[in-house]
Amino acid sequence: MTAPILETRALEKRFGGVRAIAGVDFRLEPGELRCLIGPNGAGKSTFFKMVTGQIPPTSGSILFQGTDISRAEKHEIGRLGIGIKNQVPDVFNGVALRENLWLAARFAHGAAKAGTLADAMMERLELSSLANRPVGELSHGQRQWVEIGMVILRDPKIVLLDEPSAGMSIDETNRTAALIREVNRTATVVVVEHDMQFIRQIATKVTVFHQGSILAEDSFDRIMTDQRVRDVYLGRHGGA
Amino acid sequence: MEQAAIQAYLIGVSFSIFILVSLGLAVIFGMMRVINLAQGEFLMLGAFVCTFANQAGLNLWLSFLAAALAVGLFGVLVERLIIRHLYGRIVDTLLATWGLSLFLVGGVTTLLGPQTRSIAADLGNVAVGTYTLSAYNFVMMGVAAAMLVFTFVLWRFTRFGLVARATMQNPGMASGLGVNADFVYMATFGFGAGLTGLAGAVLVPVTGASPPMGLFFVAKAFITVIAGGPLPLIGTLSAAGLFSFIDGIVSFVSSSVVADMTVLFVAIVLLRLLPDGITGRSRRGI
Amino acid sequence: MAGERPAWWWWASIGTALVVLMAAPSYLDIADQLDISIIFILALLALSMGFLWGQGGMLSFGQTAFFGLGGYSYAVLALNTGETTSAFFIAIALSMAFALAVGYFMIYGRISDIYLSVITLVVTLILEKGIRATSGDQYVIGSVRLNGQNGIPTVPSLQLPWNPGTELFIDGVFYLSAALLVLVYVGLRLLLASSFGRVLVGIRENERRVELLGYDARRYKLAAFVLAGGIAGLAGVLYGVWGNFVSPAMFHLNQAAQVVIWVIVGGKSWLIGPVAGTAVVQYLSNWLGTQGVGQVSLWLGVVLMIFVLVFREGLLPTAALAIAWVRRRLGRREA
Ligand SMILES: Nc1ncnc2c1ncn2[C@@H]1O[C@H](COP(=O)(O)OP(=O)(O)OP(=O)(O)O)[C@@H](O)[C@H]1O
Ligand SMILES: [Mg+2]
Numbered sequence: 001m002t003a004p005i006l007e008t009r010a011l012e013k014r015f016g017g018v019r020a021i022a023g024v025d026f027r028l029e030p031g032e033l034r035c036l037i038g039p040n041g042a043g044k045s046t047f048f049k050m051v052t053g054q055i056p057p058t059s060g061s062i063l064f065q066g067t068d069i070s071r072a073e074k075h076e077i078g079r080l081g082i083g084i085k086n087q088v089p090d091v092f093n094g095v096a097l098r099e100n101l102w103l104a105a106r107f108a109h110g111a112a113k114a115g116t117l118a119d120a121m122m123e124r125l126e127l128s129s130l131a132n133r134p135v136g137e138l139s140h141g142q143r144q145w146v147e148i149g150m151v152i153l154r155d156p157k158i159v160l161l162d163e164p165s166a167g168m169s170i171d172e173t174n175r176t177a178a179l180i181r182e183v184n185r186t187a188t189v190v191v192v193e194h195d196m197q198f199i200r201q202i203a204t205k206v207t208v209f210h211q212g213s214i215l216a217e218d219s220f221d222r223i224m225t226d227q228r229v230r231d232v233y234l235g236r237h238g239g240a
Numbered sequence: 241m242e243q244a245a246i247q248a249y250l251i252g253v254s255f256s257i258f259i260l261v262s263l264g265l266a267v268i269f270g271m272m273r274v275i276n277l278a279q280g281e282f283l284m285l286g287a288f289v290c291t292f293a294n295q296a297g298l299n300l301w302l303s304f305l306a307a308a309l310a311v312g313l314f315g316v317l318v319e320r321l322i323i324r325h326l327y328g329r330i331v332d333t334l335l336a337t338w339g340l341s342l343f344l345v346g347g348v349t350t351l352l353g354p355q356t357r358s359i360a361a362d363l364g365n366v367a368v369g370t371y372t373l374s375a376y377n378f379v380m381m382g383v384a385a386a387m388l389v390f391t392f393v394l395w396r397f398t399r400f401g402l403v404a405r406a407t408m409q410n411p412g413m414a415s416g417l418g419v420n421a422d423f424v425y426m427a428t429f430g431f432g433a434g435l436t437g438l439a440g441a442v443l444v445p446v447t448g449a450s451p452p453m454g455l456f457f458v459a460k461a462f463i464t465v466i467a468g469g470p471l472p473l474i475g476t477l478s479a480a481g482l483f484s485f486i487d488g489i490v491s492f493v494s495s496s497v498v499a500d501m502t503v504l505f506v507a508i509v510l511l512r513l514l515p516d517g518i519t520g521r522s523r524r525g526i
Numbered sequence: 527m528a529g530e531r532p533a534w535w536w537w538a539s540i541g542t543a544l545v546v547l548m549a550a551p552s553y554l555d556i557a558d559q560l561d562i563s564i565i566f567i568l569a570l571l572a573l574s575m576g577f578l579w580g581q582g583g584m585l586s587f588g589q590t591a592f593f594g595l596g597g598y599s600y601a602v603l604a605l606n607t608g609e610t611t612s613a614f615f616i617a618i619a620l621s622m623a624f625a626l627a628v629g630y631f632m633i634y635g636r637i638s639d640i641y642l643s644v645i646t647l648v649v650t651l652i653l654e655k656g657i658r659a660t661s662g663d664q665y666v667i668g669s670v671r672l673n674g675q676n677g678i679p680t681v682p683s684l685q686l687p688w689n690p691g692t693e694l695f696i697d698g699v700f701y702l703s704a705a706l707l708v709l710v711y712v713g714l715r716l717l718l719a720s721s722f723g724r725v726l727v728g729i730r731e732n733e734r735r736v737e738l739l740g741y742d743a744r745r746y747k748l749a750a751f752v753l754a755g756g757i758a759g760l761a762g763v764l765y766g767v768w769g770n771f772v773s774p775a776m777f778h779l780n781q782a783a784q785v786v787i788w789v790i791v792g793g794k795s796w797l798i799g800p801v802a803g804t805a806v807v808q809y810l811s812n813w814l815g816t817q818g819v820g821q822v823s824l825w826l827g828v829v830l831m832i833f834v835l836v837f838r839e840g841l842l843p844t845a846a847l848a849i850a851w852v853r854r855r856l857g858r859r860e861a
Contacts, residue, residue: 090732346821459647512634
């Protein structure tokens with residue numbers, strides 16, 4: 001077994017009386033493409049936010065390549081190389097598309113190269129024609145791509161994507177799946193999704209969250225036939 | 241012994257002033273999240289209403305009551321005309337209420353002139369050893385305590401309090417349950433304004449009534465409520481306790497201006513250490 | 527606007543403005559020069575607030591505190607040493623140091639932007655009260671009495687650094703304040719086109735995203751806060767030089783309200799907004815003052831309420847919106 005790139009130990013988060021994350025031991029190997037699934041309120045987004053320093057854990061630890069980052073600031077974690085696309089599009093709405101990407105490229109690659117990199121990313125996302133439009137005017141799906149583009153411009157080691165295909169057409173979803181596989185060539189990726197078709201396209205290993213704990217962890221096919229998973233998750237979602 | 245009693249008395253007076261000036265704000269800002277910079281002028285209006293009511297022949301207690309009612313009604317008016325259009329636009333609320341504050345100071349000065357008016361509360365003095373203490377200050381402490389208890393009971397144990405708390409936490413859901421959220425906001429704002437008017441009235445025998453009097457109290461009120469954190473009543477109470485303790489001691493050994501500066505300094509350092517205020521870690525309660 | 531380098535016509539306008547300003551004193555009498563210099567000085571103050579608020583998203587009422595502090599520091603230093611060049615720079619440095627201290631606690635404490643507004647307001651109020659309370663004989667710094675309410679008269683005029691025997695006269699103050707206003711405006715405009723400015727705008731738009739990208743937003747915000755404090759301090763020094771007088775009114779809330787009004791009237795999304803706002807409002811209020819309309823604060827209050835409730839974007843941007851609207855209407859008719 002190789003050393004994990006990301007590991008959490010007995011991670012816990014309480015909101016008042018709610019245990020949103022209740023003792024999670026999670027391991028991620030370098031280079032994986034992992035999917036996280038679970039019913040609404042299972043704690044997936046909360047888990048992502050703790051890993052990226054957006055909310056502090058109540059207890060437990062988060063290790064990135066062996067160093068404890070559970071009390072680190074957001075920007076320190078960003079610099080270490082963990083990037084996240086949040087569930088709700090989290091971009092600079094009032095600013096032009098190109099400027100959004102420029103800001104992301106500027107940090108990792110310096111001002112001199114940022115412009116070229118931002119332009120290249122717009123090509124890759126096929127959004128070049130919208131370069132000067134404020135991102136707030138783009139569609140939900142386009143904003144998701146912009147955010148993913150911003151995350152990967154930083155050349156992160158781990159990419160966390162919280163529901164990247166939400167609100168996208170089938171065609172857009174397929175392109176997103178291709179993009180994610182491409183990103184996975186150079187980075188470890190974790191994707192939270194509800195769309196089973198989408199997960200089937202990309203997943204190698206799936207982790208199931210339920211009520212703040214890990215319920216199961218296995219290959220996609222085995223998870224699909226796991227009775228416990230059916231009970232808590234698929235049952236409620238009409239067996240997608 | 242005598243020293244200690246005087247010290248305790250000074251802290252008590254300071255405590256009651258902190259409570260008086262911040263309780264209305266604790267309701268309006270702490271509960272409703274409305275930044276009302278005209279808070280000081282509500283206080284000033286209360287002071288003037290009380291002064292004129294008293295001069296017109298009402299006794300002290302009825303003058304207090306008149307001030308509370310008049311300013312409460314004024315608050316309802318302000319909520320309908322200005323605040324209502326600005327819910328959710330917190331910076332705009334701040335600016336508009338600041339405009340209101342300037343308007344009221346300017347307006348009252350134009351109407352009544354800049355001079356300070358006062359009324360005497362002839363309650364005599366209390367002797368402690370070689371010191372004589374004004375008996376009125378004890379009245380002030382009493383009123384502050386009564387206001388606090390009244391607000392607590394109203395908020396915690398009455399149906400209005402329950403509905404109001406639910407509305408502030410989740411206006412959408414409250415509307416869904418048939419609560420008239422609009423009315424609840426208006427009434428709560430009016431209640432906060434009324435408390436502030438009463439506080440202004442109670443302060444008249446000590447500070448007098450003058451157009452710019454609100455300016456300084458508003459600073460005290462805001463640092464108290466902000467430092468108190470998310471639980472409006474308990475937070476305000478604990479911040480007022482802390483600040484009046486410091487204020488009482490520093491103004492005893494130095495001057496009241498130095499005391500104000502010290503309180504401000506402590507408040508700012510406190511926010512660095514506890515960005516969410518004294519009650520920042522608690523989520524439930526009032 | 528952020529990120530774009532200024533176009534040629536922008537540089538051309540700046541050049542024209544400079545030429546006009548340098549020629550102006552030959553055509554203006556002393557009284558006009560005085561009236562216009564003070565507008566430049568106050569425009570600097572408005573610019574410091576407009577920059578911080580419009581570009582950095584921080585509405586600071588502390589600008590008047592830094593303004594007052596700059597003026598008082600200059601007065602005390604210059605009166606004590608008899609030398610004005612170092613007093614000029616040290617006073618600005620002191621304003622920045624104070625901004626650094628206040629800003630550090632607020633920004634590193636991660637209080638929200640709205641609390642930042644309230645705290646800076648409180649700081650200003652309490653400083654003013656403190657200065658007013660210094661009327662006694664015991665409040666002396668070096669050989670200078672602070673004089674409480676009454677302020678410090680006889681603030682020295684600026685001497686030429688290379689020739690301390692010569693003092694700036696009224697036209698000298700006009701040139702200096704005009705030049706500094708243009709310099710600060712151009713400097714801020716270029717700053718906004720730089721990496722720093724672009725990140726600052728990113729923070730205004732979405733602080734969390736900036737941090738997740740790896741930037742320490744607190745540093746950028748604090749740097750902007752200190753820079754704005756320095757500009758306000760500079761305005762304060764010039765104010766003391768202009769009238770040979772500093773007083774607690776510099777810290778007064780009415781002063782702070784005026785600055786906010788200049789910024790709102792001109793609009794804060796463009797840097798030129800606060801400058802234009804200051805000119806328009808000062809001109810109007812001078813005029814109102816001669817009409818004898820009573821309490822200034824009453825009118826300030828009315829203007830503030832109207833702008834917040836009706837013209838949220840300020841005059842210039844509202845005008846731009848109106849023009850865009852008319853164009854669209856015309857375009858549709860042609861189509
Ligand atoms: N800031 C918060 N304050 C209080 N409770 C919260 C907060 N954030 C999340 N929760 C609660 O924590 C639990 C987990 O929420 P989370 O958003 O992590 O779920 P999720 O698995 O991402 O769900 P979804 O699939 O709907 O996005 C929920 O019960 C939610 O109500
Ligand atoms: Mg989620």
